[in-house]
Amino acid sequence: MKQFEGKRFEGRTVVVTGGNKGIGLAIARRFGREGASLVLGSIETTVGEAAEALEAEGVPARGVVCDVTDKAAVKALYDVADEAFGGTDISVQNAGIITIARVEALTEQDWDATMAVNTKGVFLCCQEAIARMRRGGRGRAGKGGRLINTASGQARDGFIYTPHYAASKFGVVGLTQSLAKEVALDAITVNAICPGIIHTDMWDYNDKVWGEMLGDYGPGELMASWVENNVPMKRAGTGEDVAGLVAFLASDDAAYITGQTINVDGGLIMS
Numbered sequence: 390m391k392q393f394e395g396k397r398f399e400g401r402t403v404v405v406t407g408g409n410k411g412i413g414l415a416i417a418r419r420f421g422r423e424g425a426s427l428v429l430g431s432i433e434t435t436v437g438e439a440a441e442a443l444e445a446e447g448v449p450a451r452g453v454v455c456d457v458t459d460k461a462a463v464k465a466l467y468d469v470a471d472e473a474f475g476g477t478d479i480s481v482q483n484a485g486i487i488t489i490a491r492v493e494a495l496t497e498q499d500w501d502a503t504m505a506v507n508t509k510g511v512f513l514c515c516q517e518a519i520a521r522m523r524r525g526g527r528g529r530a531g532k533g534g535r536l537i538n539t540a541s542g543q544a545r546d547g548f549i550y551t552p553h554y555a556a557s558k559f560g561v562v563g564l565t566q567s568l569a570k571e572v573a574l575d576a577i578t579v580n581a582i583c584p585g586i587i588h589t590d591m592w593d594y595n596d597k598v599w600g601e602m603l604g605d606y607g608p609g610e611l612m613a614s615w616v617e618n619n620v621p622m623k624r625a626g627t628g629e630d631v632a633g634l635v636a637f638l639a640s641d642d643a644a645y646i647t648g649q650t651i652n653v654d655g656g657l658i659m660s
């Protein structure tokens with residue numbers, strides 16, 4: 390079935406962290422096709438290439454090297470949106486990392502880095518975006534906006550060997566609910582999404598490391614087995630599947646939805 394696509398975001402600016410590849414790039418492309426201007430942030434310089442590729446497709450885009458754990462860098466990311474496009478209307482907190490290890494082998498560094506990117510990084514971006522949305526842009530006070538935070542199926546059901554990742558993603562749900570209540574009267578909605586098994590570089594890492602730890606799985610075999618046994622739709626998700634949900638939450642149709650956490654996982658988790 391063809392996805393709904395219009396030009397719902399013409400005249401709007403979208404910031405996407407982790408926008409240089411994987412799910413983030415698919416989200417950026419979707420907004421670009423629907424008329425938005427884009428500011429992509431990621432830790433590697435490839436974010437510039439991703440923005441250039443979008444521009445070559447006719448989508449106004451900027452790429453900014455930005456570590457989401459660094460408050461000053463996050464501020465600079467939103468400064469680019471202000472300077473290039475007159476403000477941020479929609480902010481998608483998608484950057485994330487994972488490591489997988491048995492509990493005795495899980496280092497403090499694993500814990501701290503994962504919480505810093507996945508939870509604090511989401512918070513810092515929301516904080517900066519909200520401050521600007523409340524102040525308003527383009528000469529208007531309090532223009533409102535949309536925040537979409539990427540959690541995970543592991544914000545519903547922690548999986549083995551990833552207590553730090555599960556904690557960081559449960560944290561995303563908590564901060565989403567709290568912020569949604571605080572900004573509800575400012576015409577800003579804040580929602581979280583929980584992707585399931587989405588085939589990206591991150592999943593290739595999961596497949597390899599969990600595969601080795603959980604049994605004698607070759608490349609791709611763990612993912613295939615989980616999809617077959619646990620996903621009612623019996624296919625892995627794509628970045629486009631996630632982008633469709635993000636675009637809906639950012640659209641005018643979702644004006645009365647806030648503080649929610651929504652799964653996009655082919656039915657993997659139904660709570």
Ligand code: NDP
Pocket residue numbers: 406407408409410411412413430431432433434455456457458483484485486506539540541542583584585586587588589590591592
């Ligand atoms: P990828 O590993 O493909 O991409 C991760 C992105 O996050 C990259 O763009 C990376 O940038 C960026 N990033 C990492 N650390 C930082 C940082 N400190 N500052 C800024 N950007 C950073 O992962 P996915 O596309 O699969 O995942 C995207 C999101 O979806 C993550 O939050 C992930 O936890 C979540 N998710 C993914 C699932 C899956 O099955 N794939 C399932 C559930 C949730 P760079 O390339 O520059 O390092």
